Amino acid sequence: MNSFSVTILGSSSALPTSYRFPTSQVVRLNEQLFLxxxxxxxxxxxxxxxxxxxxINHIFISHLHGDHIFGLPGxxxxxxxxxxxxxxxxxxxxxxxxxxEGMMKFMNEVPELTVKYHPLNFKRSSIVFEDKKLRVTSFxxxxxxxxxxxxxxxLPGDRHLxxxxxxxxxxxxxxxxxxxxxxxxxxxxxxxxxxxxxxLPSDAPRSYAFCTDTLFRKEIVPIxxxxxxxxxEATFAADxxxxxxxxxxxxxxxxxxxARMAQVKKLVIGHFSSRYKDxxxxxxxxxxxxxxxxxxxxxxxxxx
Amino acid sequence: MNSFSVTILGSSSALPTSYRFPTSQVVRLNEQLFLxxxxxxxxxxxxxxxxxxxxINHIFISHLHGDHIFGLPGxxxxxxxxxxxxxxxxxxxxxxxxxxEGMMKFMNEVPELTVKYHPLNFKRSSIVFEDKKLRVTSFxxxxxxxxxxxxxxxLPGDRHLxxxxxxxxxxxxxxxxxxxxxxxxxxxxxxxxxxxxxxLPSDAPRSYAFCTDTLFRKEIVPIxxxxxxxxxEATFAADxxxxxxxxxxxxxxxxxxxARMAQVKKLVIGHFSSRYKDxxxxxxxxxxxxxxxxxxxxxxxxxx
Numbered sequence: 001m002n003s004f005s006v007t008i009l010g011s012s013s014a015l016p017t018s019y020r021f022p023t024s025q026v027v028r029l030n031e032q033l034f035l036x037x038x039x040x041x042x043x044x045x046x047x048x049x050x051x052x053x054x055x056i057n058h059i060f061i062s063h064l065h066g067d068h069i070f071g072l073p074g075x076x077x078x079x080x081x082x083x084x085x086x087x088x089x090x091x092x093x094x095x096x097x098x099x100x101e102g103m104m105k106f107m108n109e110v111p112e113l114t115v116k117y118h119p120l121n122f123k124r125s126s127i128v129f130e131d132k133k134l135r136v137t138s139f140x141x142x143x144x145x146x147x148x149x150x151x152x153x154x155l156p157g158d159r160h161l162x163x164x165x166x167x168x169x170x171x172x173x174x175x176x177x178x179x180x181x182x183x184x185x186x187x188x189x190x191x192x193x194x195x196x197x198x199x200l201p202s203d204a205p206r207s208y209a210f211c212t213d214t215l216f217r218k219e220i221v222p223i224x225x226x227x228x229x230x231x232x233e234a235t236f237a238a239d240x241x242x243x244x245x246x247x248x249x250x251x252x253x254x255x256x257x258x259a260r261m262a263q264v265k266k267l268v269i270g271h272f273s274s275r276y277k278d279x280x281x282x283x284x285x286x287x288x289x290x291x292x293x294x295x296x297x298x299x300x301x302x303x304x
Numbered sequence: 305m306n307s308f309s310v311t312i313l314g315s316s317s318a319l320p321t322s323y324r325f326p327t328s329q330v331v332r333l334n335e336q337l338f339l340x341x342x343x344x345x346x347x348x349x350x351x352x353x354x355x356x357x358x359x360i361n362h363i364f365i366s367h368l369h370g371d372h373i374f375g376l377p378g379x380x381x382x383x384x385x386x387x388x389x390x391x392x393x394x395x396x397x398x399x400x401x402x403x404x405e406g407m408m409k410f411m412n413e414v415p416e417l418t419v420k421y422h423p424l425n426f427k428r429s430s431i432v433f434e435d436k437k438l439r440v441t442s443f444x445x446x447x448x449x450x451x452x453x454x455x456x457x458x459l460p461g462d463r464h465l466x467x468x469x470x471x472x473x474x475x476x477x478x479x480x481x482x483x484x485x486x487x488x489x490x491x492x493x494x495x496x497x498x499x500x501x502x503x504l505p506s507d508a509p510r511s512y513a514f515c516t517d518t519l520f521r522k523e524i525v526p527i528x529x530x531x532x533x534x535x536x537e538a539t540f541a542a543d544x545x546x547x548x549x550x551x552x553x554x555x556x557x558x559x560x561x562x563a564r565m566a567q568v569k570k571l572v573i574g575h576f577s578s579r580y581k582d583x584x585x586x587x588x589x590x591x592x593x594x595x596x597x598x599x600x601x602x603x604x605x606x607x608x
Binding site: 014017018040047048066071077081099102 | 318319320321322325326344345347348352370371374375377378381382385386402403406407
């Protein structure tokens with residue numbers, strides 16, 4: 001099975017604290033690293049948690065508030081200093097390019113790295129990235145400014161060989177790759193052995209949904225439904241629901257409601273207001289609605 | 305005596321490491337905090353080392369490479385979020401304003417904070433700040449792009465009362481403030497007691513000099529001469545002198561040469577290349593020339 005995990009690099013809201021950097025996460029699928037948001041200090045956290053910066057080729061940016069983007073200039077500068085070549089893809093609001101091009105004048109080195117900006121669609125769900133193993137879909141959430149969540153869906157892998165059947169029919173190694181991909185097997189007498197008789201189902205594809213910054217928004221339930229892991233912001237505890245509404249954020253209880261309605265397997269809450277020295281009460285509140293709730297802390301790694 | 309100190313917030317060169325953030329320092333004179341350079345993560349380090357962000361009203365920026373400025377947007381955003389009002393003064397190359405105004409669009413809140421930019425002179429030494437207690441002078445150093453060092457000079461304080469003389473002449477408390485400022489004392493018989501007979505000298509004014517990023521440059525010696533503390537970059541060890549020259553940086557030995565020629569009291573070296581996991585060898589090299597050499601490490605505080 002592919003290794004698929006999410007590591008929290010930053011879990012604060014707009015004001016970082018001594019313990020929480022601003023928002024950033026690494027989604028890891030085998031050796032590929034995908035960055036989600038890039039608050040100030042992201043490159044420092046990446047080093048601290050032993051990620052190889054050069055493995056990042058795709059960065060997904062939910063929205064253009066500073067606490068989600070101010071780490072980009074430093075990260076890109078460092079990638080260029082390390083001699084990274086080729087293309088770095090950034091999926092974000094179209095205004096980001098203008099901002100970054102102003103700042104990139106202040107880089108130390110002339111980069112051999114090309115940054116490609118891909119504008120997000122804030123009106124409807126859209127596939128923004130797809131390769132053989134993974135699809136990333138953006139979907140609108142509701143914040144003061146245009147903002148997207150992201151759904152990372154593993155694509156179905158090859159079926160597994162049924163070792164006993166393979167031996168029974170004496171299928172040579174050269175043919176096994178086709179069979180994993182779904183081919184039937186033809187016996188010498190002309191009989192067809194259907195693929196399902198010689199293979200076992202592929203691993204169930206997993207999915208990860210990232211939702212911040214946003215109001216409580218039922219519209220996302222069908223999009224994130226059944227996810228193995230949902231990260232949902234919970235900037236405030238339940239008693240500050242009014243403040244959450246006013247600032248276009250979510251409470252712990254509301255995040256848990258989304259998780260319950262979407263029947264996800266696990267909920268991670270984060271983007272905590274700096275007023276909470278201890279976030280255990282927020283997790284406890286959320287667990288009254290959705291027991292499989294966990295707090296995001298910088299450095300935490302969640303395996304899917 | 306006023307408390308006067310320098311705290312290292314970041315001591316790496318362009319590439320931060322797990323232990324060293326990019327360049328930034330706090331110069332503290334009593335309750336006033338002056339920031340020198342503002343690499344990525346400066347606001348995080350300020351919190352970690354228990355500085356009150358709101359006390360920063362003046363920021364001095366040596367040059368516009370990313371590792372000296374990429375912390376500014378986050379710091380200013382946070383100051384605005386904290387509700388800081390009034391003026392924040394930034395002394396830097398005139399291009400900084402253009403860059404910052406592009407980025408400040410992405411701040412979370414409309415600030416009641418006005419950022420005032422003061423362009424530096426990269427041709428000659430210039431007083432950039434002065435109040436009753438402190439004068440800050442910029443002076444050109446030699447890097448790939450325009451770059452300044454900064455000299456922080458405490459201004460002479462009041463003289464101290466000579467308690468015995470004060471009692472002898474029975475000088476009332478209401479007159480003592482004038483005497484501290486230099487006034488003589490008139491006896492009833494018309495005789496003048498000179499100020500020096502009733503006071504003791506004020507504390508010797510102290511000074512701190514900050515020099516990074518720069519080639520080895522003898523021209524700075526008279527400017528930093530006699531400083532209580534000199535921070536000088538030492539990006540490389542002595543064996544990489546050629547690389548230092550090529551990249552417009554300084555070696556440990558060269559930094560020590562400057563300290564020796566300028567007869568400063570103490571030298572702190574920093575801005576270490578990320579290749580050095582252990583900087584003790586650089587300090588040891590420098591001590592062969594200038595024994596009072598210390599390494600800058602994030603969080604170190606040097607009292608003057």
